[in-house]
Amino acid sequence: MKTLILSSKDVEKYVAPELAIKSVDYVFTQYGQGNIDMPPKIHIDMSRIGHESxxxxxxxxxxxxxxxxxxxxxGFGENQSMNLPYIMGIIVLTDPVNGHVKSIMDGRRISDLRTGASAAVFARYLAVKPLKGIIVVGAGVQGKAAIDCLLLEYPNDPIMIYDIDFEKAKQFRDNFSPELRKRVIPVDNLEDAARASKLIVLLTTAQQPFLKNEWVSTGATVLGMGTYQQAFEDFTLSADKVIPDNCAQAIGRGELKPLYKAGKISPENCYAEIGDIAAGKSAGRENDEERILGLPVGIGAHDVCIADYVYQSAVENQDGVWVELQ
Ligand SMILES: NC(=O)c1ccc[n+]([C@@H]2O[C@H](COP(=O)([O-])OP(=O)(O)OC[C@H]3O[C@@H](n4cnc5c(N)ncnc54)[C@H](O)[C@@H]3O)[C@@H](O)[C@H]2O)c1
Structure with missing residues (x-):
């Protein structure tokens, strides 16, 4: 039985922000309706290699x-010095009828875009309407994908970008077309920018919290998307609603992990999962005053859904290399 191997170049041809947003919303809705089987992700720490891994x-x-x-x-902490992206990985597709491995493909572009699309779809369900004031914190790979998707979701709005390295935030703009560049605004004062925002997307590699509770205004939605805690705990503990993509996963990662370990938060503190809101089972935002913490920590069903589309497109277009693996 042959397996289709797809390189990053093959995958790139078929993924784009529009497809990612559509797929992410579809998956959240299907998940909320109970049509997706997905155990919480399993994590392995390999930092005994000598650095973050x-x-x-x-x-x-x-x-x-x-x-x-x-x-x-x-995620691999030394990758920048090796000129490699921080995030590295693959996706494997299996035929559920017989276990045949249909495809193995580079997973980075799919993962980056579905992460960016999760920010846009969380904002669609949780942010105040009309939404004025958007900031993405972290001018890295995920920050770029998030802005690509947010520019589509909010086609008339500017988006601020902040990074601890202001030069990086300024250079980050060059990644966009001249037309879109006008809407990406580097800022060097996080406090002022956060106070002026109703959507704050946290996508940094910071390992210590930096977003202060008092910087988050009434009606704001904060999306905690990093691997480590980025908002101080008094914000998390005082947010009107905490809404993850998957509660079981979210308590062991990012914003909630240290609070859960310290016994300050439990799964009962999750108001609903985003799928419940997408499927119409739960209300989500109920007024313009609520401060909401959204936690798109990442679910595998998004990657599998987009990878399946890429696989089918590659088969139709005779891309990739077939290998007799099994
Ligand atoms: N939620 C998800 O589904 C998902 C998916 C993939 C990656 N991630 C996580 O997103 C985060 C970003 O990943 P990436 O691939 O963009 O990394 P990256 O290295 O490309 O970019 C990270 C950026 O954060 C900046 N930064 C670090 N500390 C900061 C601080 N205190 N304030 C402001 N900026 C700061 C860095 O300067 C860098 O520009 C990581 O924690 C990663 O694990 C989440």
Whole structure:
């Protein structure tokens, strides 16, 4: 039985922000309706190699699409010095009928875009309407994907970008077309920019919190998307609603992990999962005053859904290399 191997170049041809946003919203809705099987991701810490090094295994089965698969992906703290992206990984697609491995593909572009699209779809469900004032914190790979998707979701609005390294935030703008560049505004004062924002997207590699509770205004939505805690705990503990993509995962990662370990928060503190809101089972935002903490910590079903589309497109267009693996 042959397996289709798809390189990053093959994958790039078929993924774009529009597709990612559509797929992410579809998956949240299907998940909320109970049509996706997906255990919480498994995490392995490999930092005994001598620096930050971890991987997640993220399996999912999408019933309607008859598609099963797994993303195996991680973050590697020394990669910048090796001229490699921080995040590295692959996606494997399995035929649920017989276990045949249909495809193995580079997972980075799919993962980056579905992460960016999660920010846009969380904002769609949780942010005040009309939304004025958007800031993305972290001018890295995920920050770029988030802004690509937010520019589409909010086609008339500027988006501020902040990074601890202001030069990086300024250079970050060059990644966009001249037309879009006008809407990406580097800022060097996080406090002022956060206070002026109703959507604050945290996508940094910071390992210590930096977003202060008093900087988050009435009606603001904060999306905590990093691997470590980025907002101080008094914000998390005073937010009107905490809404993750997957509660079981979110308590062991990012914003909630240290609070859960210290016994300050439990799964009961999650108001709902975003899928419940997408599926119409839960209200989500109920007024313009609520301060909401959204936690798109990342679910494997997004990656599997987009990877299935990429696989089918590659088969149609005769891309990639078939290998007799099994
Ligand atoms: N939620 C998800 O689904 C998901 C998916 C992939 C990655 N991530 C996480 O997103 C984060 C960013 O990943 P990336 O691939 O963009 O990394 P990256 O290295 O490309 O970019 C990270 C950026 O954060 C900046 N930064 C670090 N500390 C900061 C601080 N205190 N204030 C402001 N900026 C700061 C760095 O200067 C850098 O520009 C990581 O924690 C990663 O694990 C989340």
């Amino acid at each position: 971890w991987c997640n295994a993220m399996p999912a089965y999408i019933v309607e699409k008859k598609t099963g698969g797994i993303k195996w992906i991680g």
